[in-house]
Amino acid sequence: xxxxxxxxxxxxxxxxxxxxxxxxxxxxxxxxxxxxxxxxxxxxxxxxxxxxxxxxxxxxxxxxxxxxxxxxxxxxxxxxxxxxxxxxxxxxxxxxxxxxxxxxxxxxxxxxxxxxxxxxxxxxxxxxxxxxxxxxxxxxxxxxxxxxxxxxxxxxxxxxxxxxxxxxxxxxxxxxxxxxxxxxxxxxxxxxxxxxxxxxxxxxxxxxxxxxxxxxxxxxxxxxxxxxxxxxxxxxxxxxxxxxxxxxxxxxxxxxxxxxxxxxxxxxxxxxxxxxxxxxxxxxxxxxxxxxxxxxxxxxxxxxxxxxxxxxxxxxxxxxxxxxxxxxxxxxxxxxxxxxxxxxxxxxxxxxxxxxxxxxxxxxxxxxxxxxxxxxxxxxxxxxxxxxxxxxxxxxxxxxxxxxxxxxxxxxxxxxxxxxxxxxxxxxxxxxxxxxxxxxxxxxxxxxxxxxxxxxxxxxxxxxxxxxxxxxxxxxxxxxxxxxxxxxxxxxxxxxxxxxxxxxxxxxxxxxxxxxxxxxxxxxxxxxxxxxxxxxxxxxxxxxxxxxxxxxxxxxxxxxxxxxxxxxxxxxxxxxxxxxxxxxxxxxxxxxxxxxxxxxxxxxxxxxxxxxxxxxxxxxxxxxxxxxxxxxxxxxxxxxxxxxxxxxxx
Numbered sequence: 001x002x003x004x005x006x007x008x009x010x011x012x013x014x015x016x017x018x019x020x021x022x023x024x025x026x027x028x029x030x031x032x033x034x035x036x037x038x039x040x041x042x043x044x045x046x047x048x049x050x051x052x053x054x055x056x057x058x059x060x061x062x063x064x065x066x067x068x069x070x071x072x073x074x075x076x077x078x079x080x081x082x083x084x085x086x087x088x089x090x091x092x093x094x095x096x097x098x099x100x101x102x103x104x105x106x107x108x109x110x111x112x113x114x115x116x117x118x119x120x121x122x123x124x125x126x127x128x129x130x131x132x133x134x135x136x137x138x139x140x141x142x143x144x145x146x147x148x149x150x151x152x153x154x155x156x157x158x159x160x161x162x163x164x165x166x167x168x169x170x171x172x173x174x175x176x177x178x179x180x181x182x183x184x185x186x187x188x189x190x191x192x193x194x195x196x197x198x199x200x201x202x203x204x205x206x207x208x209x210x211x212x213x214x215x216x217x218x219x220x221x222x223x224x225x226x227x228x229x230x231x232x233x234x235x236x237x238x239x240x241x242x243x244x245x246x247x248x249x250x251x252x253x254x255x256x257x258x259x260x261x262x263x264x265x266x267x268x269x270x271x272x273x274x275x276x277x278x279x280x281x282x283x284x285x286x287x288x289x290x291x292x293x294x295x296x297x298x299x300x301x302x303x304x305x306x307x308x309x310x311x312x313x314x315x316x317x318x319x320x321x322x323x324x325x326x327x328x329x330x331x332x333x334x335x336x337x338x339x340x341x342x343x344x345x346x347x348x349x350x351x352x353x354x355x356x357x358x359x360x361x362x363x364x365x366x367x368x369x370x371x372x373x374x375x376x377x378x379x380x381x382x383x384x385x386x387x388x389x390x391x392x393x394x395x396x397x398x399x400x401x402x403x404x405x406x407x408x409x410x411x412x413x414x415x416x417x418x419x420x421x422x423x424x425x426x427x428x429x430x431x432x433x434x435x436x437x438x439x440x441x442x443x444x445x446x447x448x449x450x451x452x453x454x455x456x457x458x459x460x461x462x463x464x465x466x467x468x469x470x471x472x473x474x475x476x477x478x479x480x481x482x483x484x485x486x487x488x489x490x491x492x493x494x495x496x497x498x499x500x501x502x503x504x505x506x507x508x509x510x511x512x513x514x515x516x517x518x519x520x521x522x523x524x525x526x527x528x529x530x531x532x533x534x535x536x537x538x539x540x541x542x543x544x545x546x547x548x549x550x551x552x553x554x555x556x557x558x559x560x561x562x563x564x565x566x567x568x569x570x571x572x573x574x575x576x577x578x579x580x581x582x583x584x585x586x587x588x589x590x591x592x593x594x595x596x597x598x599x600x601x602x603x604x605x606x607x608x609x610x611x612x613x614x615x616x617x618x619x620x621x622x623x624x625x626x627x628x629x630x631x632x633x634x635x636x637x638x639x640x641x642x643x644x645x646x647x648x649x650x
Contacts, residue, residue, distance in 0.1 A: 012057040020049040024103030043070035049101040050078035083160040088118035112139035150369025161550040170244040175267035202312040212277040230393040234284040235503035236513040253543025255505035258554040279313040288393040296343035319382040341388040352450035352493035371562040374590040390501040398496035413484040413533040420478035430476040436613035437627045465627040482537040559592040564637035594644025
């Protein structure tokens with residue numbers, strides 16, 4: 001969000017969010033000028049990455065590429081806690097942050113060092129920094145441990161992104177009380193709910209899953225008529241507004257999934273036991289129930305509180321084996337659901353949904369967390385089966401609420417999951433990128449449609465550059481966010497969409513359950529609470545980004561750790577990025593990204609051909625271009641920077 005405070009032609013004050021690069025230079029975007037406003041390090045005035053700031057824009061100079069500005073004041077800090085190595089110098093401690101966008105070290109006075117000796121990884125909080133000429137001062141919150149240790153590094157990633165691992169004592173106490181009170185479901189509670197305990201119901205999840213958000217039931221009603229139930233853990237029954245558990249869940253926003261562990265949004269007694277739809281246990285759920293034909297057409301729909309009893313806990317692989325073998329326990333039901341899911345999927349793509357499906361990198365670790373193997377996990381029909389019914393429930397809940405509010409002329413807030421149409425300038429950049437790889441993206445009046453991307457993705461299917469192009473396309477898109485204002489979901493081609501199906505691991509879904517229940521009970525949201533829901537939608541979006549970054553960082557760390565054992569070996573790769581300082585190469589089997597530095601291209605003087613995303617030798621005219629296959633030798637792996645250095649192999 002940007003606010004213009006003063007504009008007299010020469011000096012303009014605006015407020016906005018500042019982004020810093022690794023060199024400590026800031027940038028603030030503005031709709032006043034095409035280019036971002038550049039804030040030199042000397043003009044940051046203690047601003048840090050993602051802070052909300054007020055800046056003064058200086059008059060343009062003829063030789064400048066960008067206008068320059070300076071930070072006048074910090075409106076809101078984005079972050080105060082930093083993870084890093086504690087170093088001792090001249091009797092004083094300094095934290096060297098892991099965050100490469102934090103451009104100064106943090107002074108930790110001895111009395112605030114919590115007994116640390118130096119050399120450890122710690123979590124510290126900035127307690128004073130109001131003068132850019134002075135070093136920020138901080139205090140240690142927690143001594144994490146020895147650098148390089150698996151558990152220390154994983155905890156560091158979690159802390160660095162603003163998440164906590166342990167739950168406050170008050171939250172654990174409330175969770176224990178719920179376990180005692182709610183372990184046995186009362187007959188009075190059962191009587192308020194639709195009973196699905198005698199309807200065949202099962203879960204399909206990863207083999208190592210411990211919490212089960214969703215289950216699916218199926219009952220045949222006639223020759224071409226089925227009742228399909230999408231049953232979601234009724235977290236809102238247990239996690240009530242005004243409780244310590246709810247406050248903590250909102251603060252966390254999401255469960256965080258690292259390569260070896262989950263940092264849950266809710267205490268485990270709730271996420272893995274009381275709320276979880278465990279097999280052969282009676283559980284409270286919130287359900288979306290559809291009467292459908294075999295082509296996926298919805299004849300009737302119903303939403304409400306239910307009680308279920310899951311008959312079977314399938315892993316994706318186990319269910320897939322049954323579908324492939326065309327036999328086994330519950331095969332017929334699985335097969336019907338799979339056929340309906342395929343119809344739903346086909347219909348979704350016909351209406352313009354984009355298939356952004358990409359390979360998932362997985363890790364096999366030993367008991368100490370050392371990576372033994374990196375492999376690509378294939379998407380199975382059973383993954384798609386579950387996905388389609390979850391999408392169906394999410395879409396139908398959103399449409400039901402939106403149309404009901406409009407019919408009753410109500411403006412009650414709701415939490416939608418929205419995805420805006422692509423930005424024109426970014427799509428033009430994507431078009432140039434694709435042209436360098438030999439693909440044409442025909443833009444009708446410079447507008448990209450979902451069908452344009454569908455055609456492109458069919459062309460690149462199975463090719464070496466598929467992953468790279470899909471990643472570039474995703475980056476050119478707007479980001480999906482939570483909002484109380486519905487604008488539809490471009491990527492899924494849905495007019496209405498929300499998140500209803502994962503309340504154990506996403507706070508947004510818990511909010512959706514509460515709002516849906518209030519609507520079903522014909523209760524309105526007080527007007528003074530409306531802004532609160534928009535605020536929570538924005539908070540949850542920010543937490544989602546942080547959780548995704550933590551997951552990526554843990555994978556990147558383990559990729560570098562794995563490759564460190566293979567220094568000197570030769571790998572097959574694809575050139576995934578071209579810059580004036582070198583080429584990025586993605587190794588094919590492990591998706592490990594590294595750089596071939598320009599200084600290691602010694603056979604010629606190479607010049608960047610920016611338009612065609614290539615480095616070209618001045619004498620030999622040898623060309624290294626985006627998407628080219630390449631054999632690379634691993635020169636080194638830097639665990640601190642999480643980087644790999646490659647050189648082209650002969």
